[in-house]
Amino acid sequence: MNILRTLFLLALAALVPVAAAACGGDDDDEPAPAATDTAPATAGASPTATPRPSGSITVYSGRGEALVKPLFEQFTKETGITVNVKYGDSAQLATLLAEEGAASPADVFFAQDAGALGAMTKAGRFAALPEATLAKVPAAYRAKDGTWVGVSGxxxxxxxxxxxxxxxxxxxxxxxxxxxxxxxxxxxxxxxxxxxxxxxxxxxxxxxxxxxxxxxxxxxxxxxxxxxxxxxxxxxxxxxxxxxxxxxxxxxxxxxxxxxxxxxxxxxxxxxxxxxxNVAGVGLLKTSKNRPAAQAFIDYLLSDAAQEYFVKQTYEYPLVSGKSADPRLPALETLxxxxxxxxxxxxxxxxxxxxxxxxxxx
Amino acid sequence: MAVALLPGRRSAQRAPLALWPPGLAVVLATLVPAWYLLRRSTERGWAPWEEVLREATWPLLVRSLELALVVAVACLLIALPAAWLTTRTDLPFRRGWSVLMAAPLAIPSYVMGMTVVEFLGPKGMLQGWLEPLGVERLPEVYGLWGAAFTLTATSYPYVYLVLRGALAASSSAEEEASRSLGVAPWPTFFRVVLPGLVPALAAGLLLVVLYVLSDFGGVSTLNYNTFTRDIFIEYQTSFDRTRAAVLACVLVSVAAVILIAEMTVRRRAGGRASRRSAPPRPVPLGRWRWPAVAFLGLVVVLSLILPLGVLGYWLARGLQVGAQFPDIGEAARHSLLLAVAAAGLTVLLALPLAILAARYGGPGPAVLEQVAYLTHALPGLVVALSLVFFGIRYAQPLYQTTWMLLFAYLVLFVPNALSALRANLLRLPPRLEEAGTSLGRPPLRVLVTVTIPLARPGMAAAAALVFLTVVKELPATLLLSPPGFETLPGLVWGRTSDALYAGAALPALVLVGLALIPLVVLAWRGDPATLES
CATH class of the missing domain: 3.40.190.10 (Periplasmic binding protein-like II)
Structure with a gap:
């Protein structure tokens, strides 16, 4: 009987992650009721009439957890949108996205450098970002076709x-x-x-x-x-x-x-x-199941709060026009x-x- | 061939049929990466193959093999005396040394690499200590020797544990007979003891060589360009999965050659049916006592104290300047759960194959077992990508769940479990199963009531080995864990890539502590034969 007990314990050990996953509370992937069906038909409607993006998004982040996690948490606090993050090396995440193809669970790719973003653009994986988002950042620091935008320099x-x-x-x-x-x-x-x-x-x-x-x-x-x-x-x-x-x-x-x-x-x-x-930047995947929330996330990265956060935490250059870098650095315009x-x-x-x-x- | 492979060890009877489905399933699982690589590497026809084979990839392969050879020799030179001293002699604090010599297995190569650079770098900590003596600069640590040092320190315990198991289980009767016939100790060791250790040695060195071929963390930190590093560069810079797949296929072919060589060595050496009699009488070391202690001490200092010391130093310095430390509670819990689950699952699934190969005849099982090692030379990143490819197509609901991650650990670490199980199963007396059947029990019942209970020390060792390897594993963990699922290696990686050493030191120390648990528990339980791999 002893051996049966051993086998039973081993099997039990193998079952642990089910419980772990169950407690993890990752019951996401419930696409938020998309804005489309209730969206105001006229462009002139006031912004408050647009339903707020909600639900959850998955972000592949080439930027480290130590750095961006507090920022993502702040975003969740302000919007109620849950952010599930996969951290990794930018190039490896780009390879992962390529391997996953259209079935990728990712909504947003936040990369360390323009090269990884460019590879995604080339593969036709990014959706074009709205003009209002792109306009915040000088043309030199975003994709020509508007598929990604620089967040920090x-x-x-x-x-x-x-x-x-x-x-x-x-x-x-x-x-x-x-x-x-x-x-x-x-x-x-x-x-x-x-x-x-x-x-x-x-x-x-x-x-x-x-x-x-x-x-x-x-x-x-x-x-x-x-x-x-x-x-x-x-x-x-x-x-x-x-x-x-x-x-x-x-x-x-x-x-x-x-x-x-x-x-x-x-x-x-x-x-x-x-x-x-060079830039660290962000793109929205065409296959995103929750575009409004993904878009809100990207806009948040370009918000005053986020730009100041990068200045304070990473000493990078803020790319949104009118923001200034850490005082110990020469200004971006003088470089x-x-x-x-x-x-x-x-x-x-x-x-x-x-x-x-x-x-x-x- | 199989009989020649391990004479006198196998039961003449047919294996219970129930062993075959799980055995075959495990082999198929380990072949997923190879299947993926063949598909990827040929998706644009054979042109990429021609291109890669024509180009200068061969020098890189030579460099990889050179490193593997140096590390294998160094592991042998450390592990052989260490195993002998801790099993056969009157070495002081023998139990303590047994644990300490195995402990560096808990240190991930990427952590070892970073700490080696910090300590032994041209202007590292050691140079700082030596500066008053007029040492301006230490010799270059980067390159072959630094990489070999790093990988030897983290992988010699593989050889040590196998040898220890073999030495502890084999009888010392022949050795004593030789000594009593007046043969001096050294010739006795080389003529009597060493030949009996060849199969164990081959198995241990096999794990080391495949580990070196697959390593990225150590070689990239110590800046030695190997074949595996080139595969990473390919993914890193050109996002070219086809070319990387071709390179990885070459690596698998090399592994195949090494596996055939290992099998041949084991077959030639044969299985020595030495049974354990009375516990061997410890060899008195006499005036060699303290040199022996000094040798083991030096190994422990370089492979264990050095990395832990540097981590401790980073931690202390971080505390001084008020660095931020990550909240590691959840990551530690996740890593622990994953490791426990992977250990259970992998051992459970590897057991049927191990029993088939070690206890029943026929060349099939032996070859199948060897095939399971085939992808062990592949870097974790490649294995992870192959499972992404597989998971997203054929197991979508499981993709990016912890199940997928456990499957990856199974594919990656079945060989580690097999090696521990094999060592144990081969040591059991031959014809054990026949005895069971002659008492009128059906084969399956013999399996459950006789073979498996006797395999328990091996199962414990295998589980320990898988547990600690999973705790350390980085690339597959990063790529395949569910979004938002933090793990200790993930935290260490994240912090070091942002140069936050102090913040990395804390999860790294917890990681090493966690990985040490099974080693210490096994050693504590006392029976030296269970501290084996």
Missing amino acids: RARVIVYNTSLTEAELPASVKQLTDPKWKGQVGWAPTNGSFQAFVTALRKLEGEAAAEKWLREMLANDVKVYKDNRAIVSAVAAGEVKLGLVNHYYLWGFIKDQGEGFAARNHYTAPGDPGTLV KPPAIDLSDLDDLQGTLALLRKVGALQ
Whole structure:
């Protein structure tokens, strides 16, 4: 009988998740009564006559839980709309969406970078957003066809160890091939934001120039890191003196470890490819079962409260016109990023091929 | 062939038919990823195949195998002495060391990687301590050696546990006979003890090699570009699932070659029908006592104290500057439930296949069991995507429920359960089932009343192994858990990717603590043979 008891216990263990799921209270997927049937027929009706979006939505978020969860909770508090979030890496979530196809439970995709959003647009997975939503953000930071909109901006910078002075720092990324920086620069060739930067370099200066720069960087013994975070950490530790990263990682470290953190950001000269401004942005899936609520969610991300939240919590640039960034950062308008269409950054395959060709991924 | 494979171990009778359906079902489940990869990789014809095979993918494969080889050798050099010392000698605090040597299995490779960089980086914590001595910079930790160090530290316990099980269960009579004939201890070890350990060694190293091939967390942090990392890059940057699928197919083929090799080694070595007699007399270590302790101590420091120390340091520093900590209660509860359920389910479903392969004759079961390992070399991300593909088409109501996640754990970790069950089942005396039948019991009843009860230590070990592996698992957990379902690895991942180390340290420590529970419980229960895999 002993063995029967063992088997019974094992079977019982296997049944635990049923109970877990039952207590989880995820009885969602009940599409809210869509606005369509009761929507006012005339455009002139007052907004209060429109039924409020309700129900629940599923958001795939490439942005971390630590960062966006409080914001999503605030949205739920204000609207009554439940938000079920799946967190993950932006590119992996884009792959997941591709694999799920039309049966995807996702209503909204909130991605870390324009590349993942561009891939979704290319696959025809996003619905066009209303003009009122798009108009809040300058044209440079949203899709041309209106299928996604930037929520916050991230500038490429050179992070440097504080043993260096501002005067010693290069005015352009192109000066990093100088022998004086041999073995002293860190980059993350497998990282999405670095690849977006290389894509911009290709678009701005041409394939040959981009290839030459990459080869010279390699010849200058550039140090390879896993991601931006690892670079900032290595620069502060003095493993390398400079690193090619996004601007906000530094401020996260300072928040975590205090003002004594031995690294700071340097912005290259106006127009230099080194000051590319990329975005984290959001798109609404065509297959969404609750578009009104999904739309309300996207509008919430562009609201004053949410934009200020990003400024305070992530030190990113607010993209809604008229909002200002953290006072310690140079204003977005003064950065003068290179003139490039962010939608062009979706040509990552070409970048990947180039990085492979020059041996940057070995 | 099967008889040669394990002479004298199998019952001459036919297996109860009831074992076949669950056994086959498990093998089919583990083949879902392979089926998906074949479909994906050929959806645009064979052109992507030609492209990938023509390109420079071979150097990457060589790098992967190089890493696997280095890690396998290092695991062997640590695990063999450690297993022998903790089972056969008068080592001081033997019980304590037994647990400590297995404990690093609870540390996920991504956590190990991060802490290795923090501690051993060119300007890491160690360099800070050595700076007063004039050490400006430590040698580069990134690359092959750093990756090998990280993966050895997290995977040598696989080999250690298998060897320990084999040593604890085998008799020391031959060894003592050899010694009494005047053969010196070392030749005795190499000529008498070691050959008997070859099958266990092959099984342990198999798990290690497949683990190294599939690892992404460790190699990406230590910046060593492997085949698996290239698959990730493919998903990451070009969103090209076809090309990634072709690469993954190559990985599966490599795994197939390794599996055939392992099977051949095991067959050549044969099964040694050594029965456990009296408990072996501990070998006195004499003046080697303290060097032995120092060796084990060093392993524990590098593979356990280092990661835990760095996590503790991050936590303390975070507390000092008032960093935000996540609320981990719910995530811990979810991870615990998932791990318990997955352990129960996986062991229950792996048992019939393990019994078929280990207790009954015929080449079929043995080959089937080996097939279940085939996708173990695949990164968790690929397995997860294959289950997305499968789930959304054929199991829509279960998709993105905890059931789907449990199914993923089953596919991923059946081999871990099988290896533990196999070790136990092969050690039972041969013709056990025949004895049962000769007493007039039908085969099924013999199975339930004789075989399964004797397999319980193996089931406990298998459940422990699956439990701790599930607690650590990241990519499938992230991709397949229901939206809004928080888990400990998810929290650790989320915080580290946002550079919030202090916030990551807390869930990481709880995760390791949770994963340690089954190891400690098994060790506590005392019978060294149950602390095996």
